[in-house]
Amino acid sequence: MSGRLRAVLALLIVGGAALFVYALGEPPTPKPLPPPSNGVNVVAAAGPEAKPGVLDSAENCKRCHAEIYAEWESNYHSQAWTDELFKGLSNDYRETSCHTCHAPRPLHETGFATAEARRTDRSSGINCLTCHKKGNHVVGSIRDPEGTAEYPADCGPVYDPDHADHGAQQTTIQYCGVCHNLHGTHEEFLGSAYAREGKTCLSCHMPEVQRPLVPGGRVRRTSSHRLPGAHSLEMLKRAMRIDVRKQGxxxxxxxxxxxxxxxxxxxxxxxxxxxRVSFVDAYGAPVPVPSPLDTEGAPDKTVSMDLVRLFYRWQQIEPTQVDPLGTLGKPNERESSIEIPAGARGGKAIVRLYYLLVWNWHPETRGQLVDEKVVELDG
Ligand code: HEC
Ligand code: HEC
Ligand code: HEC
Ligand code: HEC
Ligand code: HEC
Incomplete structure (x- = not known):
């Protein structure tokens, strides 16, 4: 069984409560974004238009942009509609408010304030047309210093008034913020050091790749469409680590x-x-401890000493998420502590950091191990 399928089954088992929270408890009203500073309201397009039919379906893009298409097929945007988890939680698609971000119309046509649902070809989720189609041409950002891109009659010519604005940060993060601000990701980013350095969501999620866009085309600076996130161990390692010390x-x-x-x-x-933490004595035998998070639970060989997440509203617990670097007045770290049991003197503490796609999975059996530190304890 694939990891994704397992994730789905587990969430379906978590079941009713989650459904209530996602579908009913919390209407998905995205926070309004600031109006885009450029690009979106320009209507006139220059040059000839795409061949009839090319822009009817995202599948047509595959013929010439096979590599980008394969990257997109491997990412979670292409599965935003077919995702079993989405199907289940949207009450078998009956919850129409969910359709907007999971099967959206082209953003360059509907604008970047909120996504709008489309009625056709929904199974392709967030597709090429969502981000690139505008009327009878495509919008892109070939960063061509000489400005001498040769545009094909088939998919373009893609020259249009938006083109010049595309390097601008506002426009590129606007792409992502339309849907990724339901719980404030966009705003978290804007408050971080990364935004001040001029980075965008693309700096980390769509890094540059040197390659031709079409077979035999000129090698250009393009953007990877793999879009790795929390399902990628490499990304998780890049995001987080644990530091451990002994004190008193x-x-x-x-x-x-x-x-x-x-x-x-x-x-x-x-x-x-x-x-998660576990202690062993000088001979390597486990020393069970009570979990600081579950004071009623019996001591165990391995326990959780901290849980970092955004809780559901019904749980009524303040979020314990860790802010990004450079957020005003907020450290980019979070500390928790546990008493070192007497029996572990001369032994070791083993601390592990796990990422869970679903919060109440068992960390050791279903979590992703991201970091581990072993500390020697004095005798
Ligand atoms: C404002 C846009 C928006 C709306 C409306 C929306 N979603 Fe989402 N949804 C997202 C984004 C963005 C993600 C990705 C979040 C992430 O990976 O951290 C997501 C992720 C999900 C996932 C997780 C998929 C996974 O593999 O973990 C499920 C399930 C889901 N949404 C269901 C729903 C349901 C059900 C509704 C309607 C009640 C809904 N969404 C409405 C934007 C939206
Ligand atoms: C018949 C081949 C062909 C098809 C089909 C095709 N394209 Fe293209 N596309 C090209 C070529 C050639 C370029 C320009 C490459 C270059 O100059 O390096 C291009 C460029 C682009 C660009 C960059 C534009 C810019 O100004 O930055 C985007 C975005 C794009 N295509 C999207 C799409 C999408 C979306 C589809 C499907 C609806 C599609 N293309 C279908 C051949 C095609
Ligand atoms: C039209 C809405 C929409 C837009 C625009 C959008 N996303 Fe998403 N994104 C989603 C949804 C919905 C999901 C979850 C899909 C699923 O798994 O069912 C998602 C998933 C992701 C994931 C995978 C998360 C994981 O847990 O692995 C990443 C990374 C991501 N988006 C980044 C971006 C970036 C960067 C941009 C801007 C270039 C962007 N998205 C634009 C709706 C959108
Ligand atoms: C400095 C690099 C960086 C920037 C900038 C960045 N991300 Fe991420 N993002 C990451 C890393 C690393 C992860 C993996 C850790 C994680 O999943 O929390 C991640 C994870 C994600 C996920 C998976 C979410 C989850 O539930 O854990 C989504 C969705 C996402 N990013 C969207 C965005 C969007 C949208 C932007 C722009 C507003 C953005 N990212 C900007 C590095 C970045
Ligand atoms: C979630 C939005 C999103 C989706 C879906 C998407 N793209 Fe892109 N694409 C982008 C962004 C963002 C850029 C870089 C633009 C920028 O830097 O402003 C880009 C750039 C491009 C370029 C120009 C060269 C480059 O890489 O910078 C081409 C060609 C392209 N995409 C084709 C496609 C095709 C074909 C598909 C479908 C298989 C697709 N894109 C799906 C957001 C998307």
Missing amino acids: GRLRVRVVNQGAGHKIPTDARHRAIHV
Whole structure:
């Protein structure tokens, strides 16, 4: 069974409560974004238009842009509609308010304030047309210093008035903010050091690739369409680590947000980060401890000492997410501590950081191990 399918089954088992929260408890009203500063309201397009039919379906893009198409097929945008989890939680698609971001119309046509639902070809989710179609041409950002792009009659010519604005940060992050601000990812980013340095969502999620856009085309600076996120171990390692120290008979552990451009975790409330700890004595035998998070639970060989997440409203718990670097007045780390048991003197503490796609999964069996630190304890 694939990891994704397993994730789906688990969430379906988590079941009713989650459905209530997502579908009913919290109407998906995205926070309004500032109006785009450029690009969107320009209507006139210059040059000839695409061959009839090319812009009817995202599948037509595959013929010439096979590599980008394959990248998109492998990412989560292409599955935004067919995702079993989405199907289940949207009450078998009956909850129409969910359609807007999961099967949207072209953003260059509807504008960047909120996404609008489309009625056709929904199974392709967030597709090429969502981000690139505008009337009878495509909008892109070939960063061509000489401005001498040769445009094909088939998909373009893509020259249009928006083109010149595309390097602008406002426009590129606007693409993402339309849908990724339901729980404030966009705003978390804007408050971080990364935004001040001039980075965008693309700096980390759509890094530059040197390649031709079409077979035999000129090699250009293009953007990867793989869009890795929380399903990628490489990204998780880049985002977070743990620092561990001993102080006054306690073990202090910091979860550090070292490289995500927003909180960890961001957006989805079913995601979570667990800090797990275990102690062994001088002979390597486990020393069970009670979990500081579950004071009624019996001591165990491995326990959670911190849980980092955005909680559902019905849980009525303040979020414990860790802010990104450079957020005003907020550290990009979060500390928790646990008493070192007497029996572990001369032994070791083993601390592990796990990322969970679904918060109440068992960390050791279903979480992704992201970092581990072993600390020697004095005798
Ligand atoms: C404002 C745009 C927007 C609306 C409206 C919206 N979603 Fe989403 N949804 C998103 C974004 C963005 C993500 C990705 C979040 C992430 O990965 O952190 C997402 C992710 C999800 C996921 C998680 C998929 C996974 O693999 O973890 C599910 C399930 C989901 N949405 C269901 C719904 C349901 C059900 C509704 C209607 C009640 C809905 N969404 C309405 C934007 C939206
Ligand atoms: C018949 C081949 C062909 C088809 C079909 C095609 N394209 Fe293109 N596309 C090209 C070529 C050639 C270029 C320019 C490449 C260059 O100059 O390096 C291009 C460029 C682009 C650009 C960059 C534009 C810019 O100004 O930055 C985008 C975006 C784009 N295509 C999107 C699409 C989408 C979306 C589809 C499907 C609806 C599509 N293309 C279908 C051949 C095609
Ligand atoms: C039209 C709405 C929409 C737009 C625009 C959009 N996204 Fe998404 N994005 C989603 C939804 C919905 C999902 C979750 C799909 C699923 O798994 O069902 C998602 C998933 C993702 C994921 C995968 C998350 C994970 O957990 O692995 C990343 C990364 C991401 N988006 C980044 C971006 C970036 C960067 C941009 C801007 C270039 C962007 N998105 C634009 C709606 C959107
Ligand atoms: C400085 C690099 C960086 C920037 C900038 C950045 N991200 Fe991320 N993002 C990451 C890393 C690393 C992860 C993996 C850690 C994680 O999932 O929390 C991630 C994860 C995600 C996820 C998966 C969410 C989840 O629930 O954990 C989404 C969705 C996402 N990013 C969207 C965005 C959007 C939208 C923007 C722009 C507003 C953006 N990112 C800007 C580095 C970045
Ligand atoms: C979630 C939005 C999104 C989707 C879906 C998407 N793209 Fe893109 N695409 C972008 C962004 C953002 C850029 C870079 C633009 C910028 O830097 O302003 C880009 C750039 C491009 C370019 C120009 C060269 C480059 O890489 O900078 C081409 C060609 C392209 N995309 C084709 C496609 C095709 C074909 C599909 C479908 C298989 C697709 N895109 C799906 C957002 C998207």
